Amino acid sequence: MNRSGVLVRLIGLLAIIGIVGTYWMGLVVTPPDVFQGNLVRLVYLHPPVAWVAYLAYGVTSLASIAFLWKRTRNLKWDRLAASSAEVGVLFTGLTLVTGSIWGRPTWGVWWTWDARLTTTALLFLLYLGYLAIRRIPGDRYKVGTRSAVAGLVAFIDVPIVHQSVVWWKTLHQGATVLNPSLSPKIHGEMAWTLLLGFVSFTLLYVWFTIKRYQVASMTDELEDVEVDRMIRERLESDGGVLSGGAPRAESNFVDGGSLK
Amino acid sequence: MFHDAMIVALKDVRIELRSKVLLNQLLPFVLVVLILFGFAIGTANQTLVQVSPGIFWVVAFFAAILAVERSLSVESDNHAKEGLMVYGLEPAGVFLGKLIAVMVECFAVEVVLGLGVVVLYGVKLHGVMLLILASLFATLGLASVGVLFGALSAATKVRETLLPLLVLPATAPVLLAATKAWEDGIVNHSGIGDPWLGLLVVFGLVFLAIGLVSFESVLED
Numbered sequence: 203m204n205r206s207g208v209l210v211r212l213i214g215l216l217a218i219i220g221i222v223g224t225y226w227m228g229l230v231v232t233p234p235d236v237f238q239g240n241l242v243r244l245v246y247l248h249p250p251v252a253w254v255a256y257l258a259y260g261v262t263s264l265a266s267i268a269f270l271w272k273r274t275r276n277l278k279w280d281r282l283a284a285s286s287a288e289v290g291v292l293f294t295g296l297t298l299v300t301g302s303i304w305g306r307p308t309w310g311v312w313w314t315w316d317a318r319l320t321t322t323a324l325l326f327l328l329y330l331g332y333l334a335i336r337r338i339p340g341d342r343y344k345v346g347t348r349s350a351v352a353g354l355v356a357f358i359d360v361p362i363v364h365q366s367v368v369w370w371k372t373l374h375q376g377a378t379v380l381n382p383s384l385s386p387k388i389h390g391e392m393a394w395t396l397l398l399g400f401v402s403f404t405l406l407y408v409w410f411t412i413k414r415y416q417v418a419s420m421t422d423e424l425e426d427v428e429v430d431r432m433i434r435e436r437l438e439s440d441g442g443v444l445s446g447g448a449p450r451a452e453s454n455f456v457d458g459g460s461l462k
Numbered sequence: 463m464f465h466d467a468m469i470v471a472l473k474d475v476r477i478e479l480r481s482k483v484l485l486n487q488l489l490p491f492v493l494v495v496l497i498l499f500g501f502a503i504g505t506a507n508q509t510l511v512q513v514s515p516g517i518f519w520v521v522a523f524f525a526a527i528l529a530v531e532r533s534l535s536v537e538s539d540n541h542a543k544e545g546l547m548v549y550g551l552e553p554a555g556v557f558l559g560k561l562i563a564v565m566v567e568c569f570a571v572e573v574v575l576g577l578g579v580v581v582l583y584g585v586k587l588h589g590v591m592l593l594i595l596a597s598l599f600a601t602l603g604l605a606s607v608g609v610l611f612g613a614l615s616a617a618t619k620v621r622e623t624l625l626p627l628l629v630l631p632a633t634a635p636v637l638l639a640a641t642k643a644w645e646d647g648i649v650n651h652s653g654i655g656d657p658w659l660g661l662l663v664v665f666g667l668v669f670l671a672i673g674l675v676s677f678e679s680v681l682e683d
Contacts, residue, residue: 321635335628354676358668
């Protein structure tokens with residue numbers, strides 16, 4: 203295995219160890235909250251998951267800009283945008299579910315029309331639309347361009363999500379860690395647990411995105427190999443124009459059958 | 463850019479005037495929906511008056527989706543889009559032209575809808591200046607996103623179903639702000655200092671800018 207492969211495995215391993223550590227600290231080490239009781243333990247999970255969702259969309263947007271900009275136009279940016287968006291949708295879904303589980307005992311309802319909650323749900327739908335655009339068949343560069351523009355438009359919603367607490371002043375509590383004075387409101391082991399949660403889920407995001415990117419690259423490669431093979435077969439059946447000296451088009455992807 | 467925009471806008475409006483799809487289909491459609499909401503919600507106890515801003519904007523949004531869909535479908539028939547590019551029109555001009563034409567159609571729909579809620583629901587319009595400005599910027603935001611996403615999905619066979627999925631979540635904040643601005647105008651008699659109007663202005667201008675900048679990439683598609 204090469205060095206980058208080892209690094210990816212290390213990131214994955216650290217992410218899993220970190221998440222197990224977050225659970226252990228969150229469930230065993232830290233005390234219940236004075237007001238929220240054991241419900242506070244969900245706080246070690248919900249903000250890190252939400253942060254990863256926003257981070258993923260940020261990466262998608264930057265990669266989309268890089269793809270749209272002619273100097274840096276490269277399919278690797280499109281793959282990165284797509285991979286990050288898929289992970290982002292997963293984590294937005296988790297954000298909504300964990301928020302809902304917390305909201306039921308705290309606010310008495312599974313769902314409330316709170317600004318940040320509603321906007322996060324819209325963000326989820328927006329990126330589902332983005333993924334739907336990605337599924338429209340076509341030339342890779344066309345798909346990339348369409349998706350990049352859609353990704354940029356969708357990204358405009360992210361600052362609205364964060365600012366909506368300020369704009370619409372509703373039920374959701376204000377930002378705990380990233381409040382304007384930058385002085386976190388929680389202390390001691392609770393803060394460390396939350397910090398560990400943030401680091402672990404960020405590592406998990408990096409790991410997922412790299413893995414998804416690798417799958418996307420291999421899918422593209424497989425498509426190219428398949429197209430080459432079909433062209434070759436066609437030419438050979440039409441009289442063998444390329445028979446003889448041309449290199450074989452089949453690859454391990456097809457022969458091995460692992461990616462069929 | 464503005465010259466190109468006027469060419470495209472006049473072309474689209476002319477197509478609309480000749481085909482009369484707006485007059486014969488879109489306007490009757492919005493009136494039918496207004497009447498259906500009357501049946502669904504009931505006419506007692508001023509409920510219709512209270513929910514009329516919401517109904518107005520939801521119907522306006524659906525009508526706008528239809529207008530955008532139609533505006534882009536005329537370009538995908540007979541490779542008309544390639545024709546626009548061959549003529550050497552600026553992409554930003556094409557975007558602006560399409561946007562103006564869709565906005566004109568949306569305003570026509572909104573005028574009929576406005577008359578509809580006044581006549582059918584018994585709404586008394588107050589803060590007319592706020593209502594007009596809110597409509598202007600809400601339509602700008604809605605049409606900008608609509609034309610951009612419409613062009614993105616124009617090449618596909620699933621355009622009709624994909625377009626609402628893309629446009630409606632993206633413009634949901636516009637719907638929220640437009641409804642609130644209309645509520646403030648009709649119920650609270652607010653003036654043009656209404657904060658929701660500010661939100662609509664920001665949205666409209668941001669989406670307009672994004673459309674102008676990115677339409678070249680979309681047209682190349």
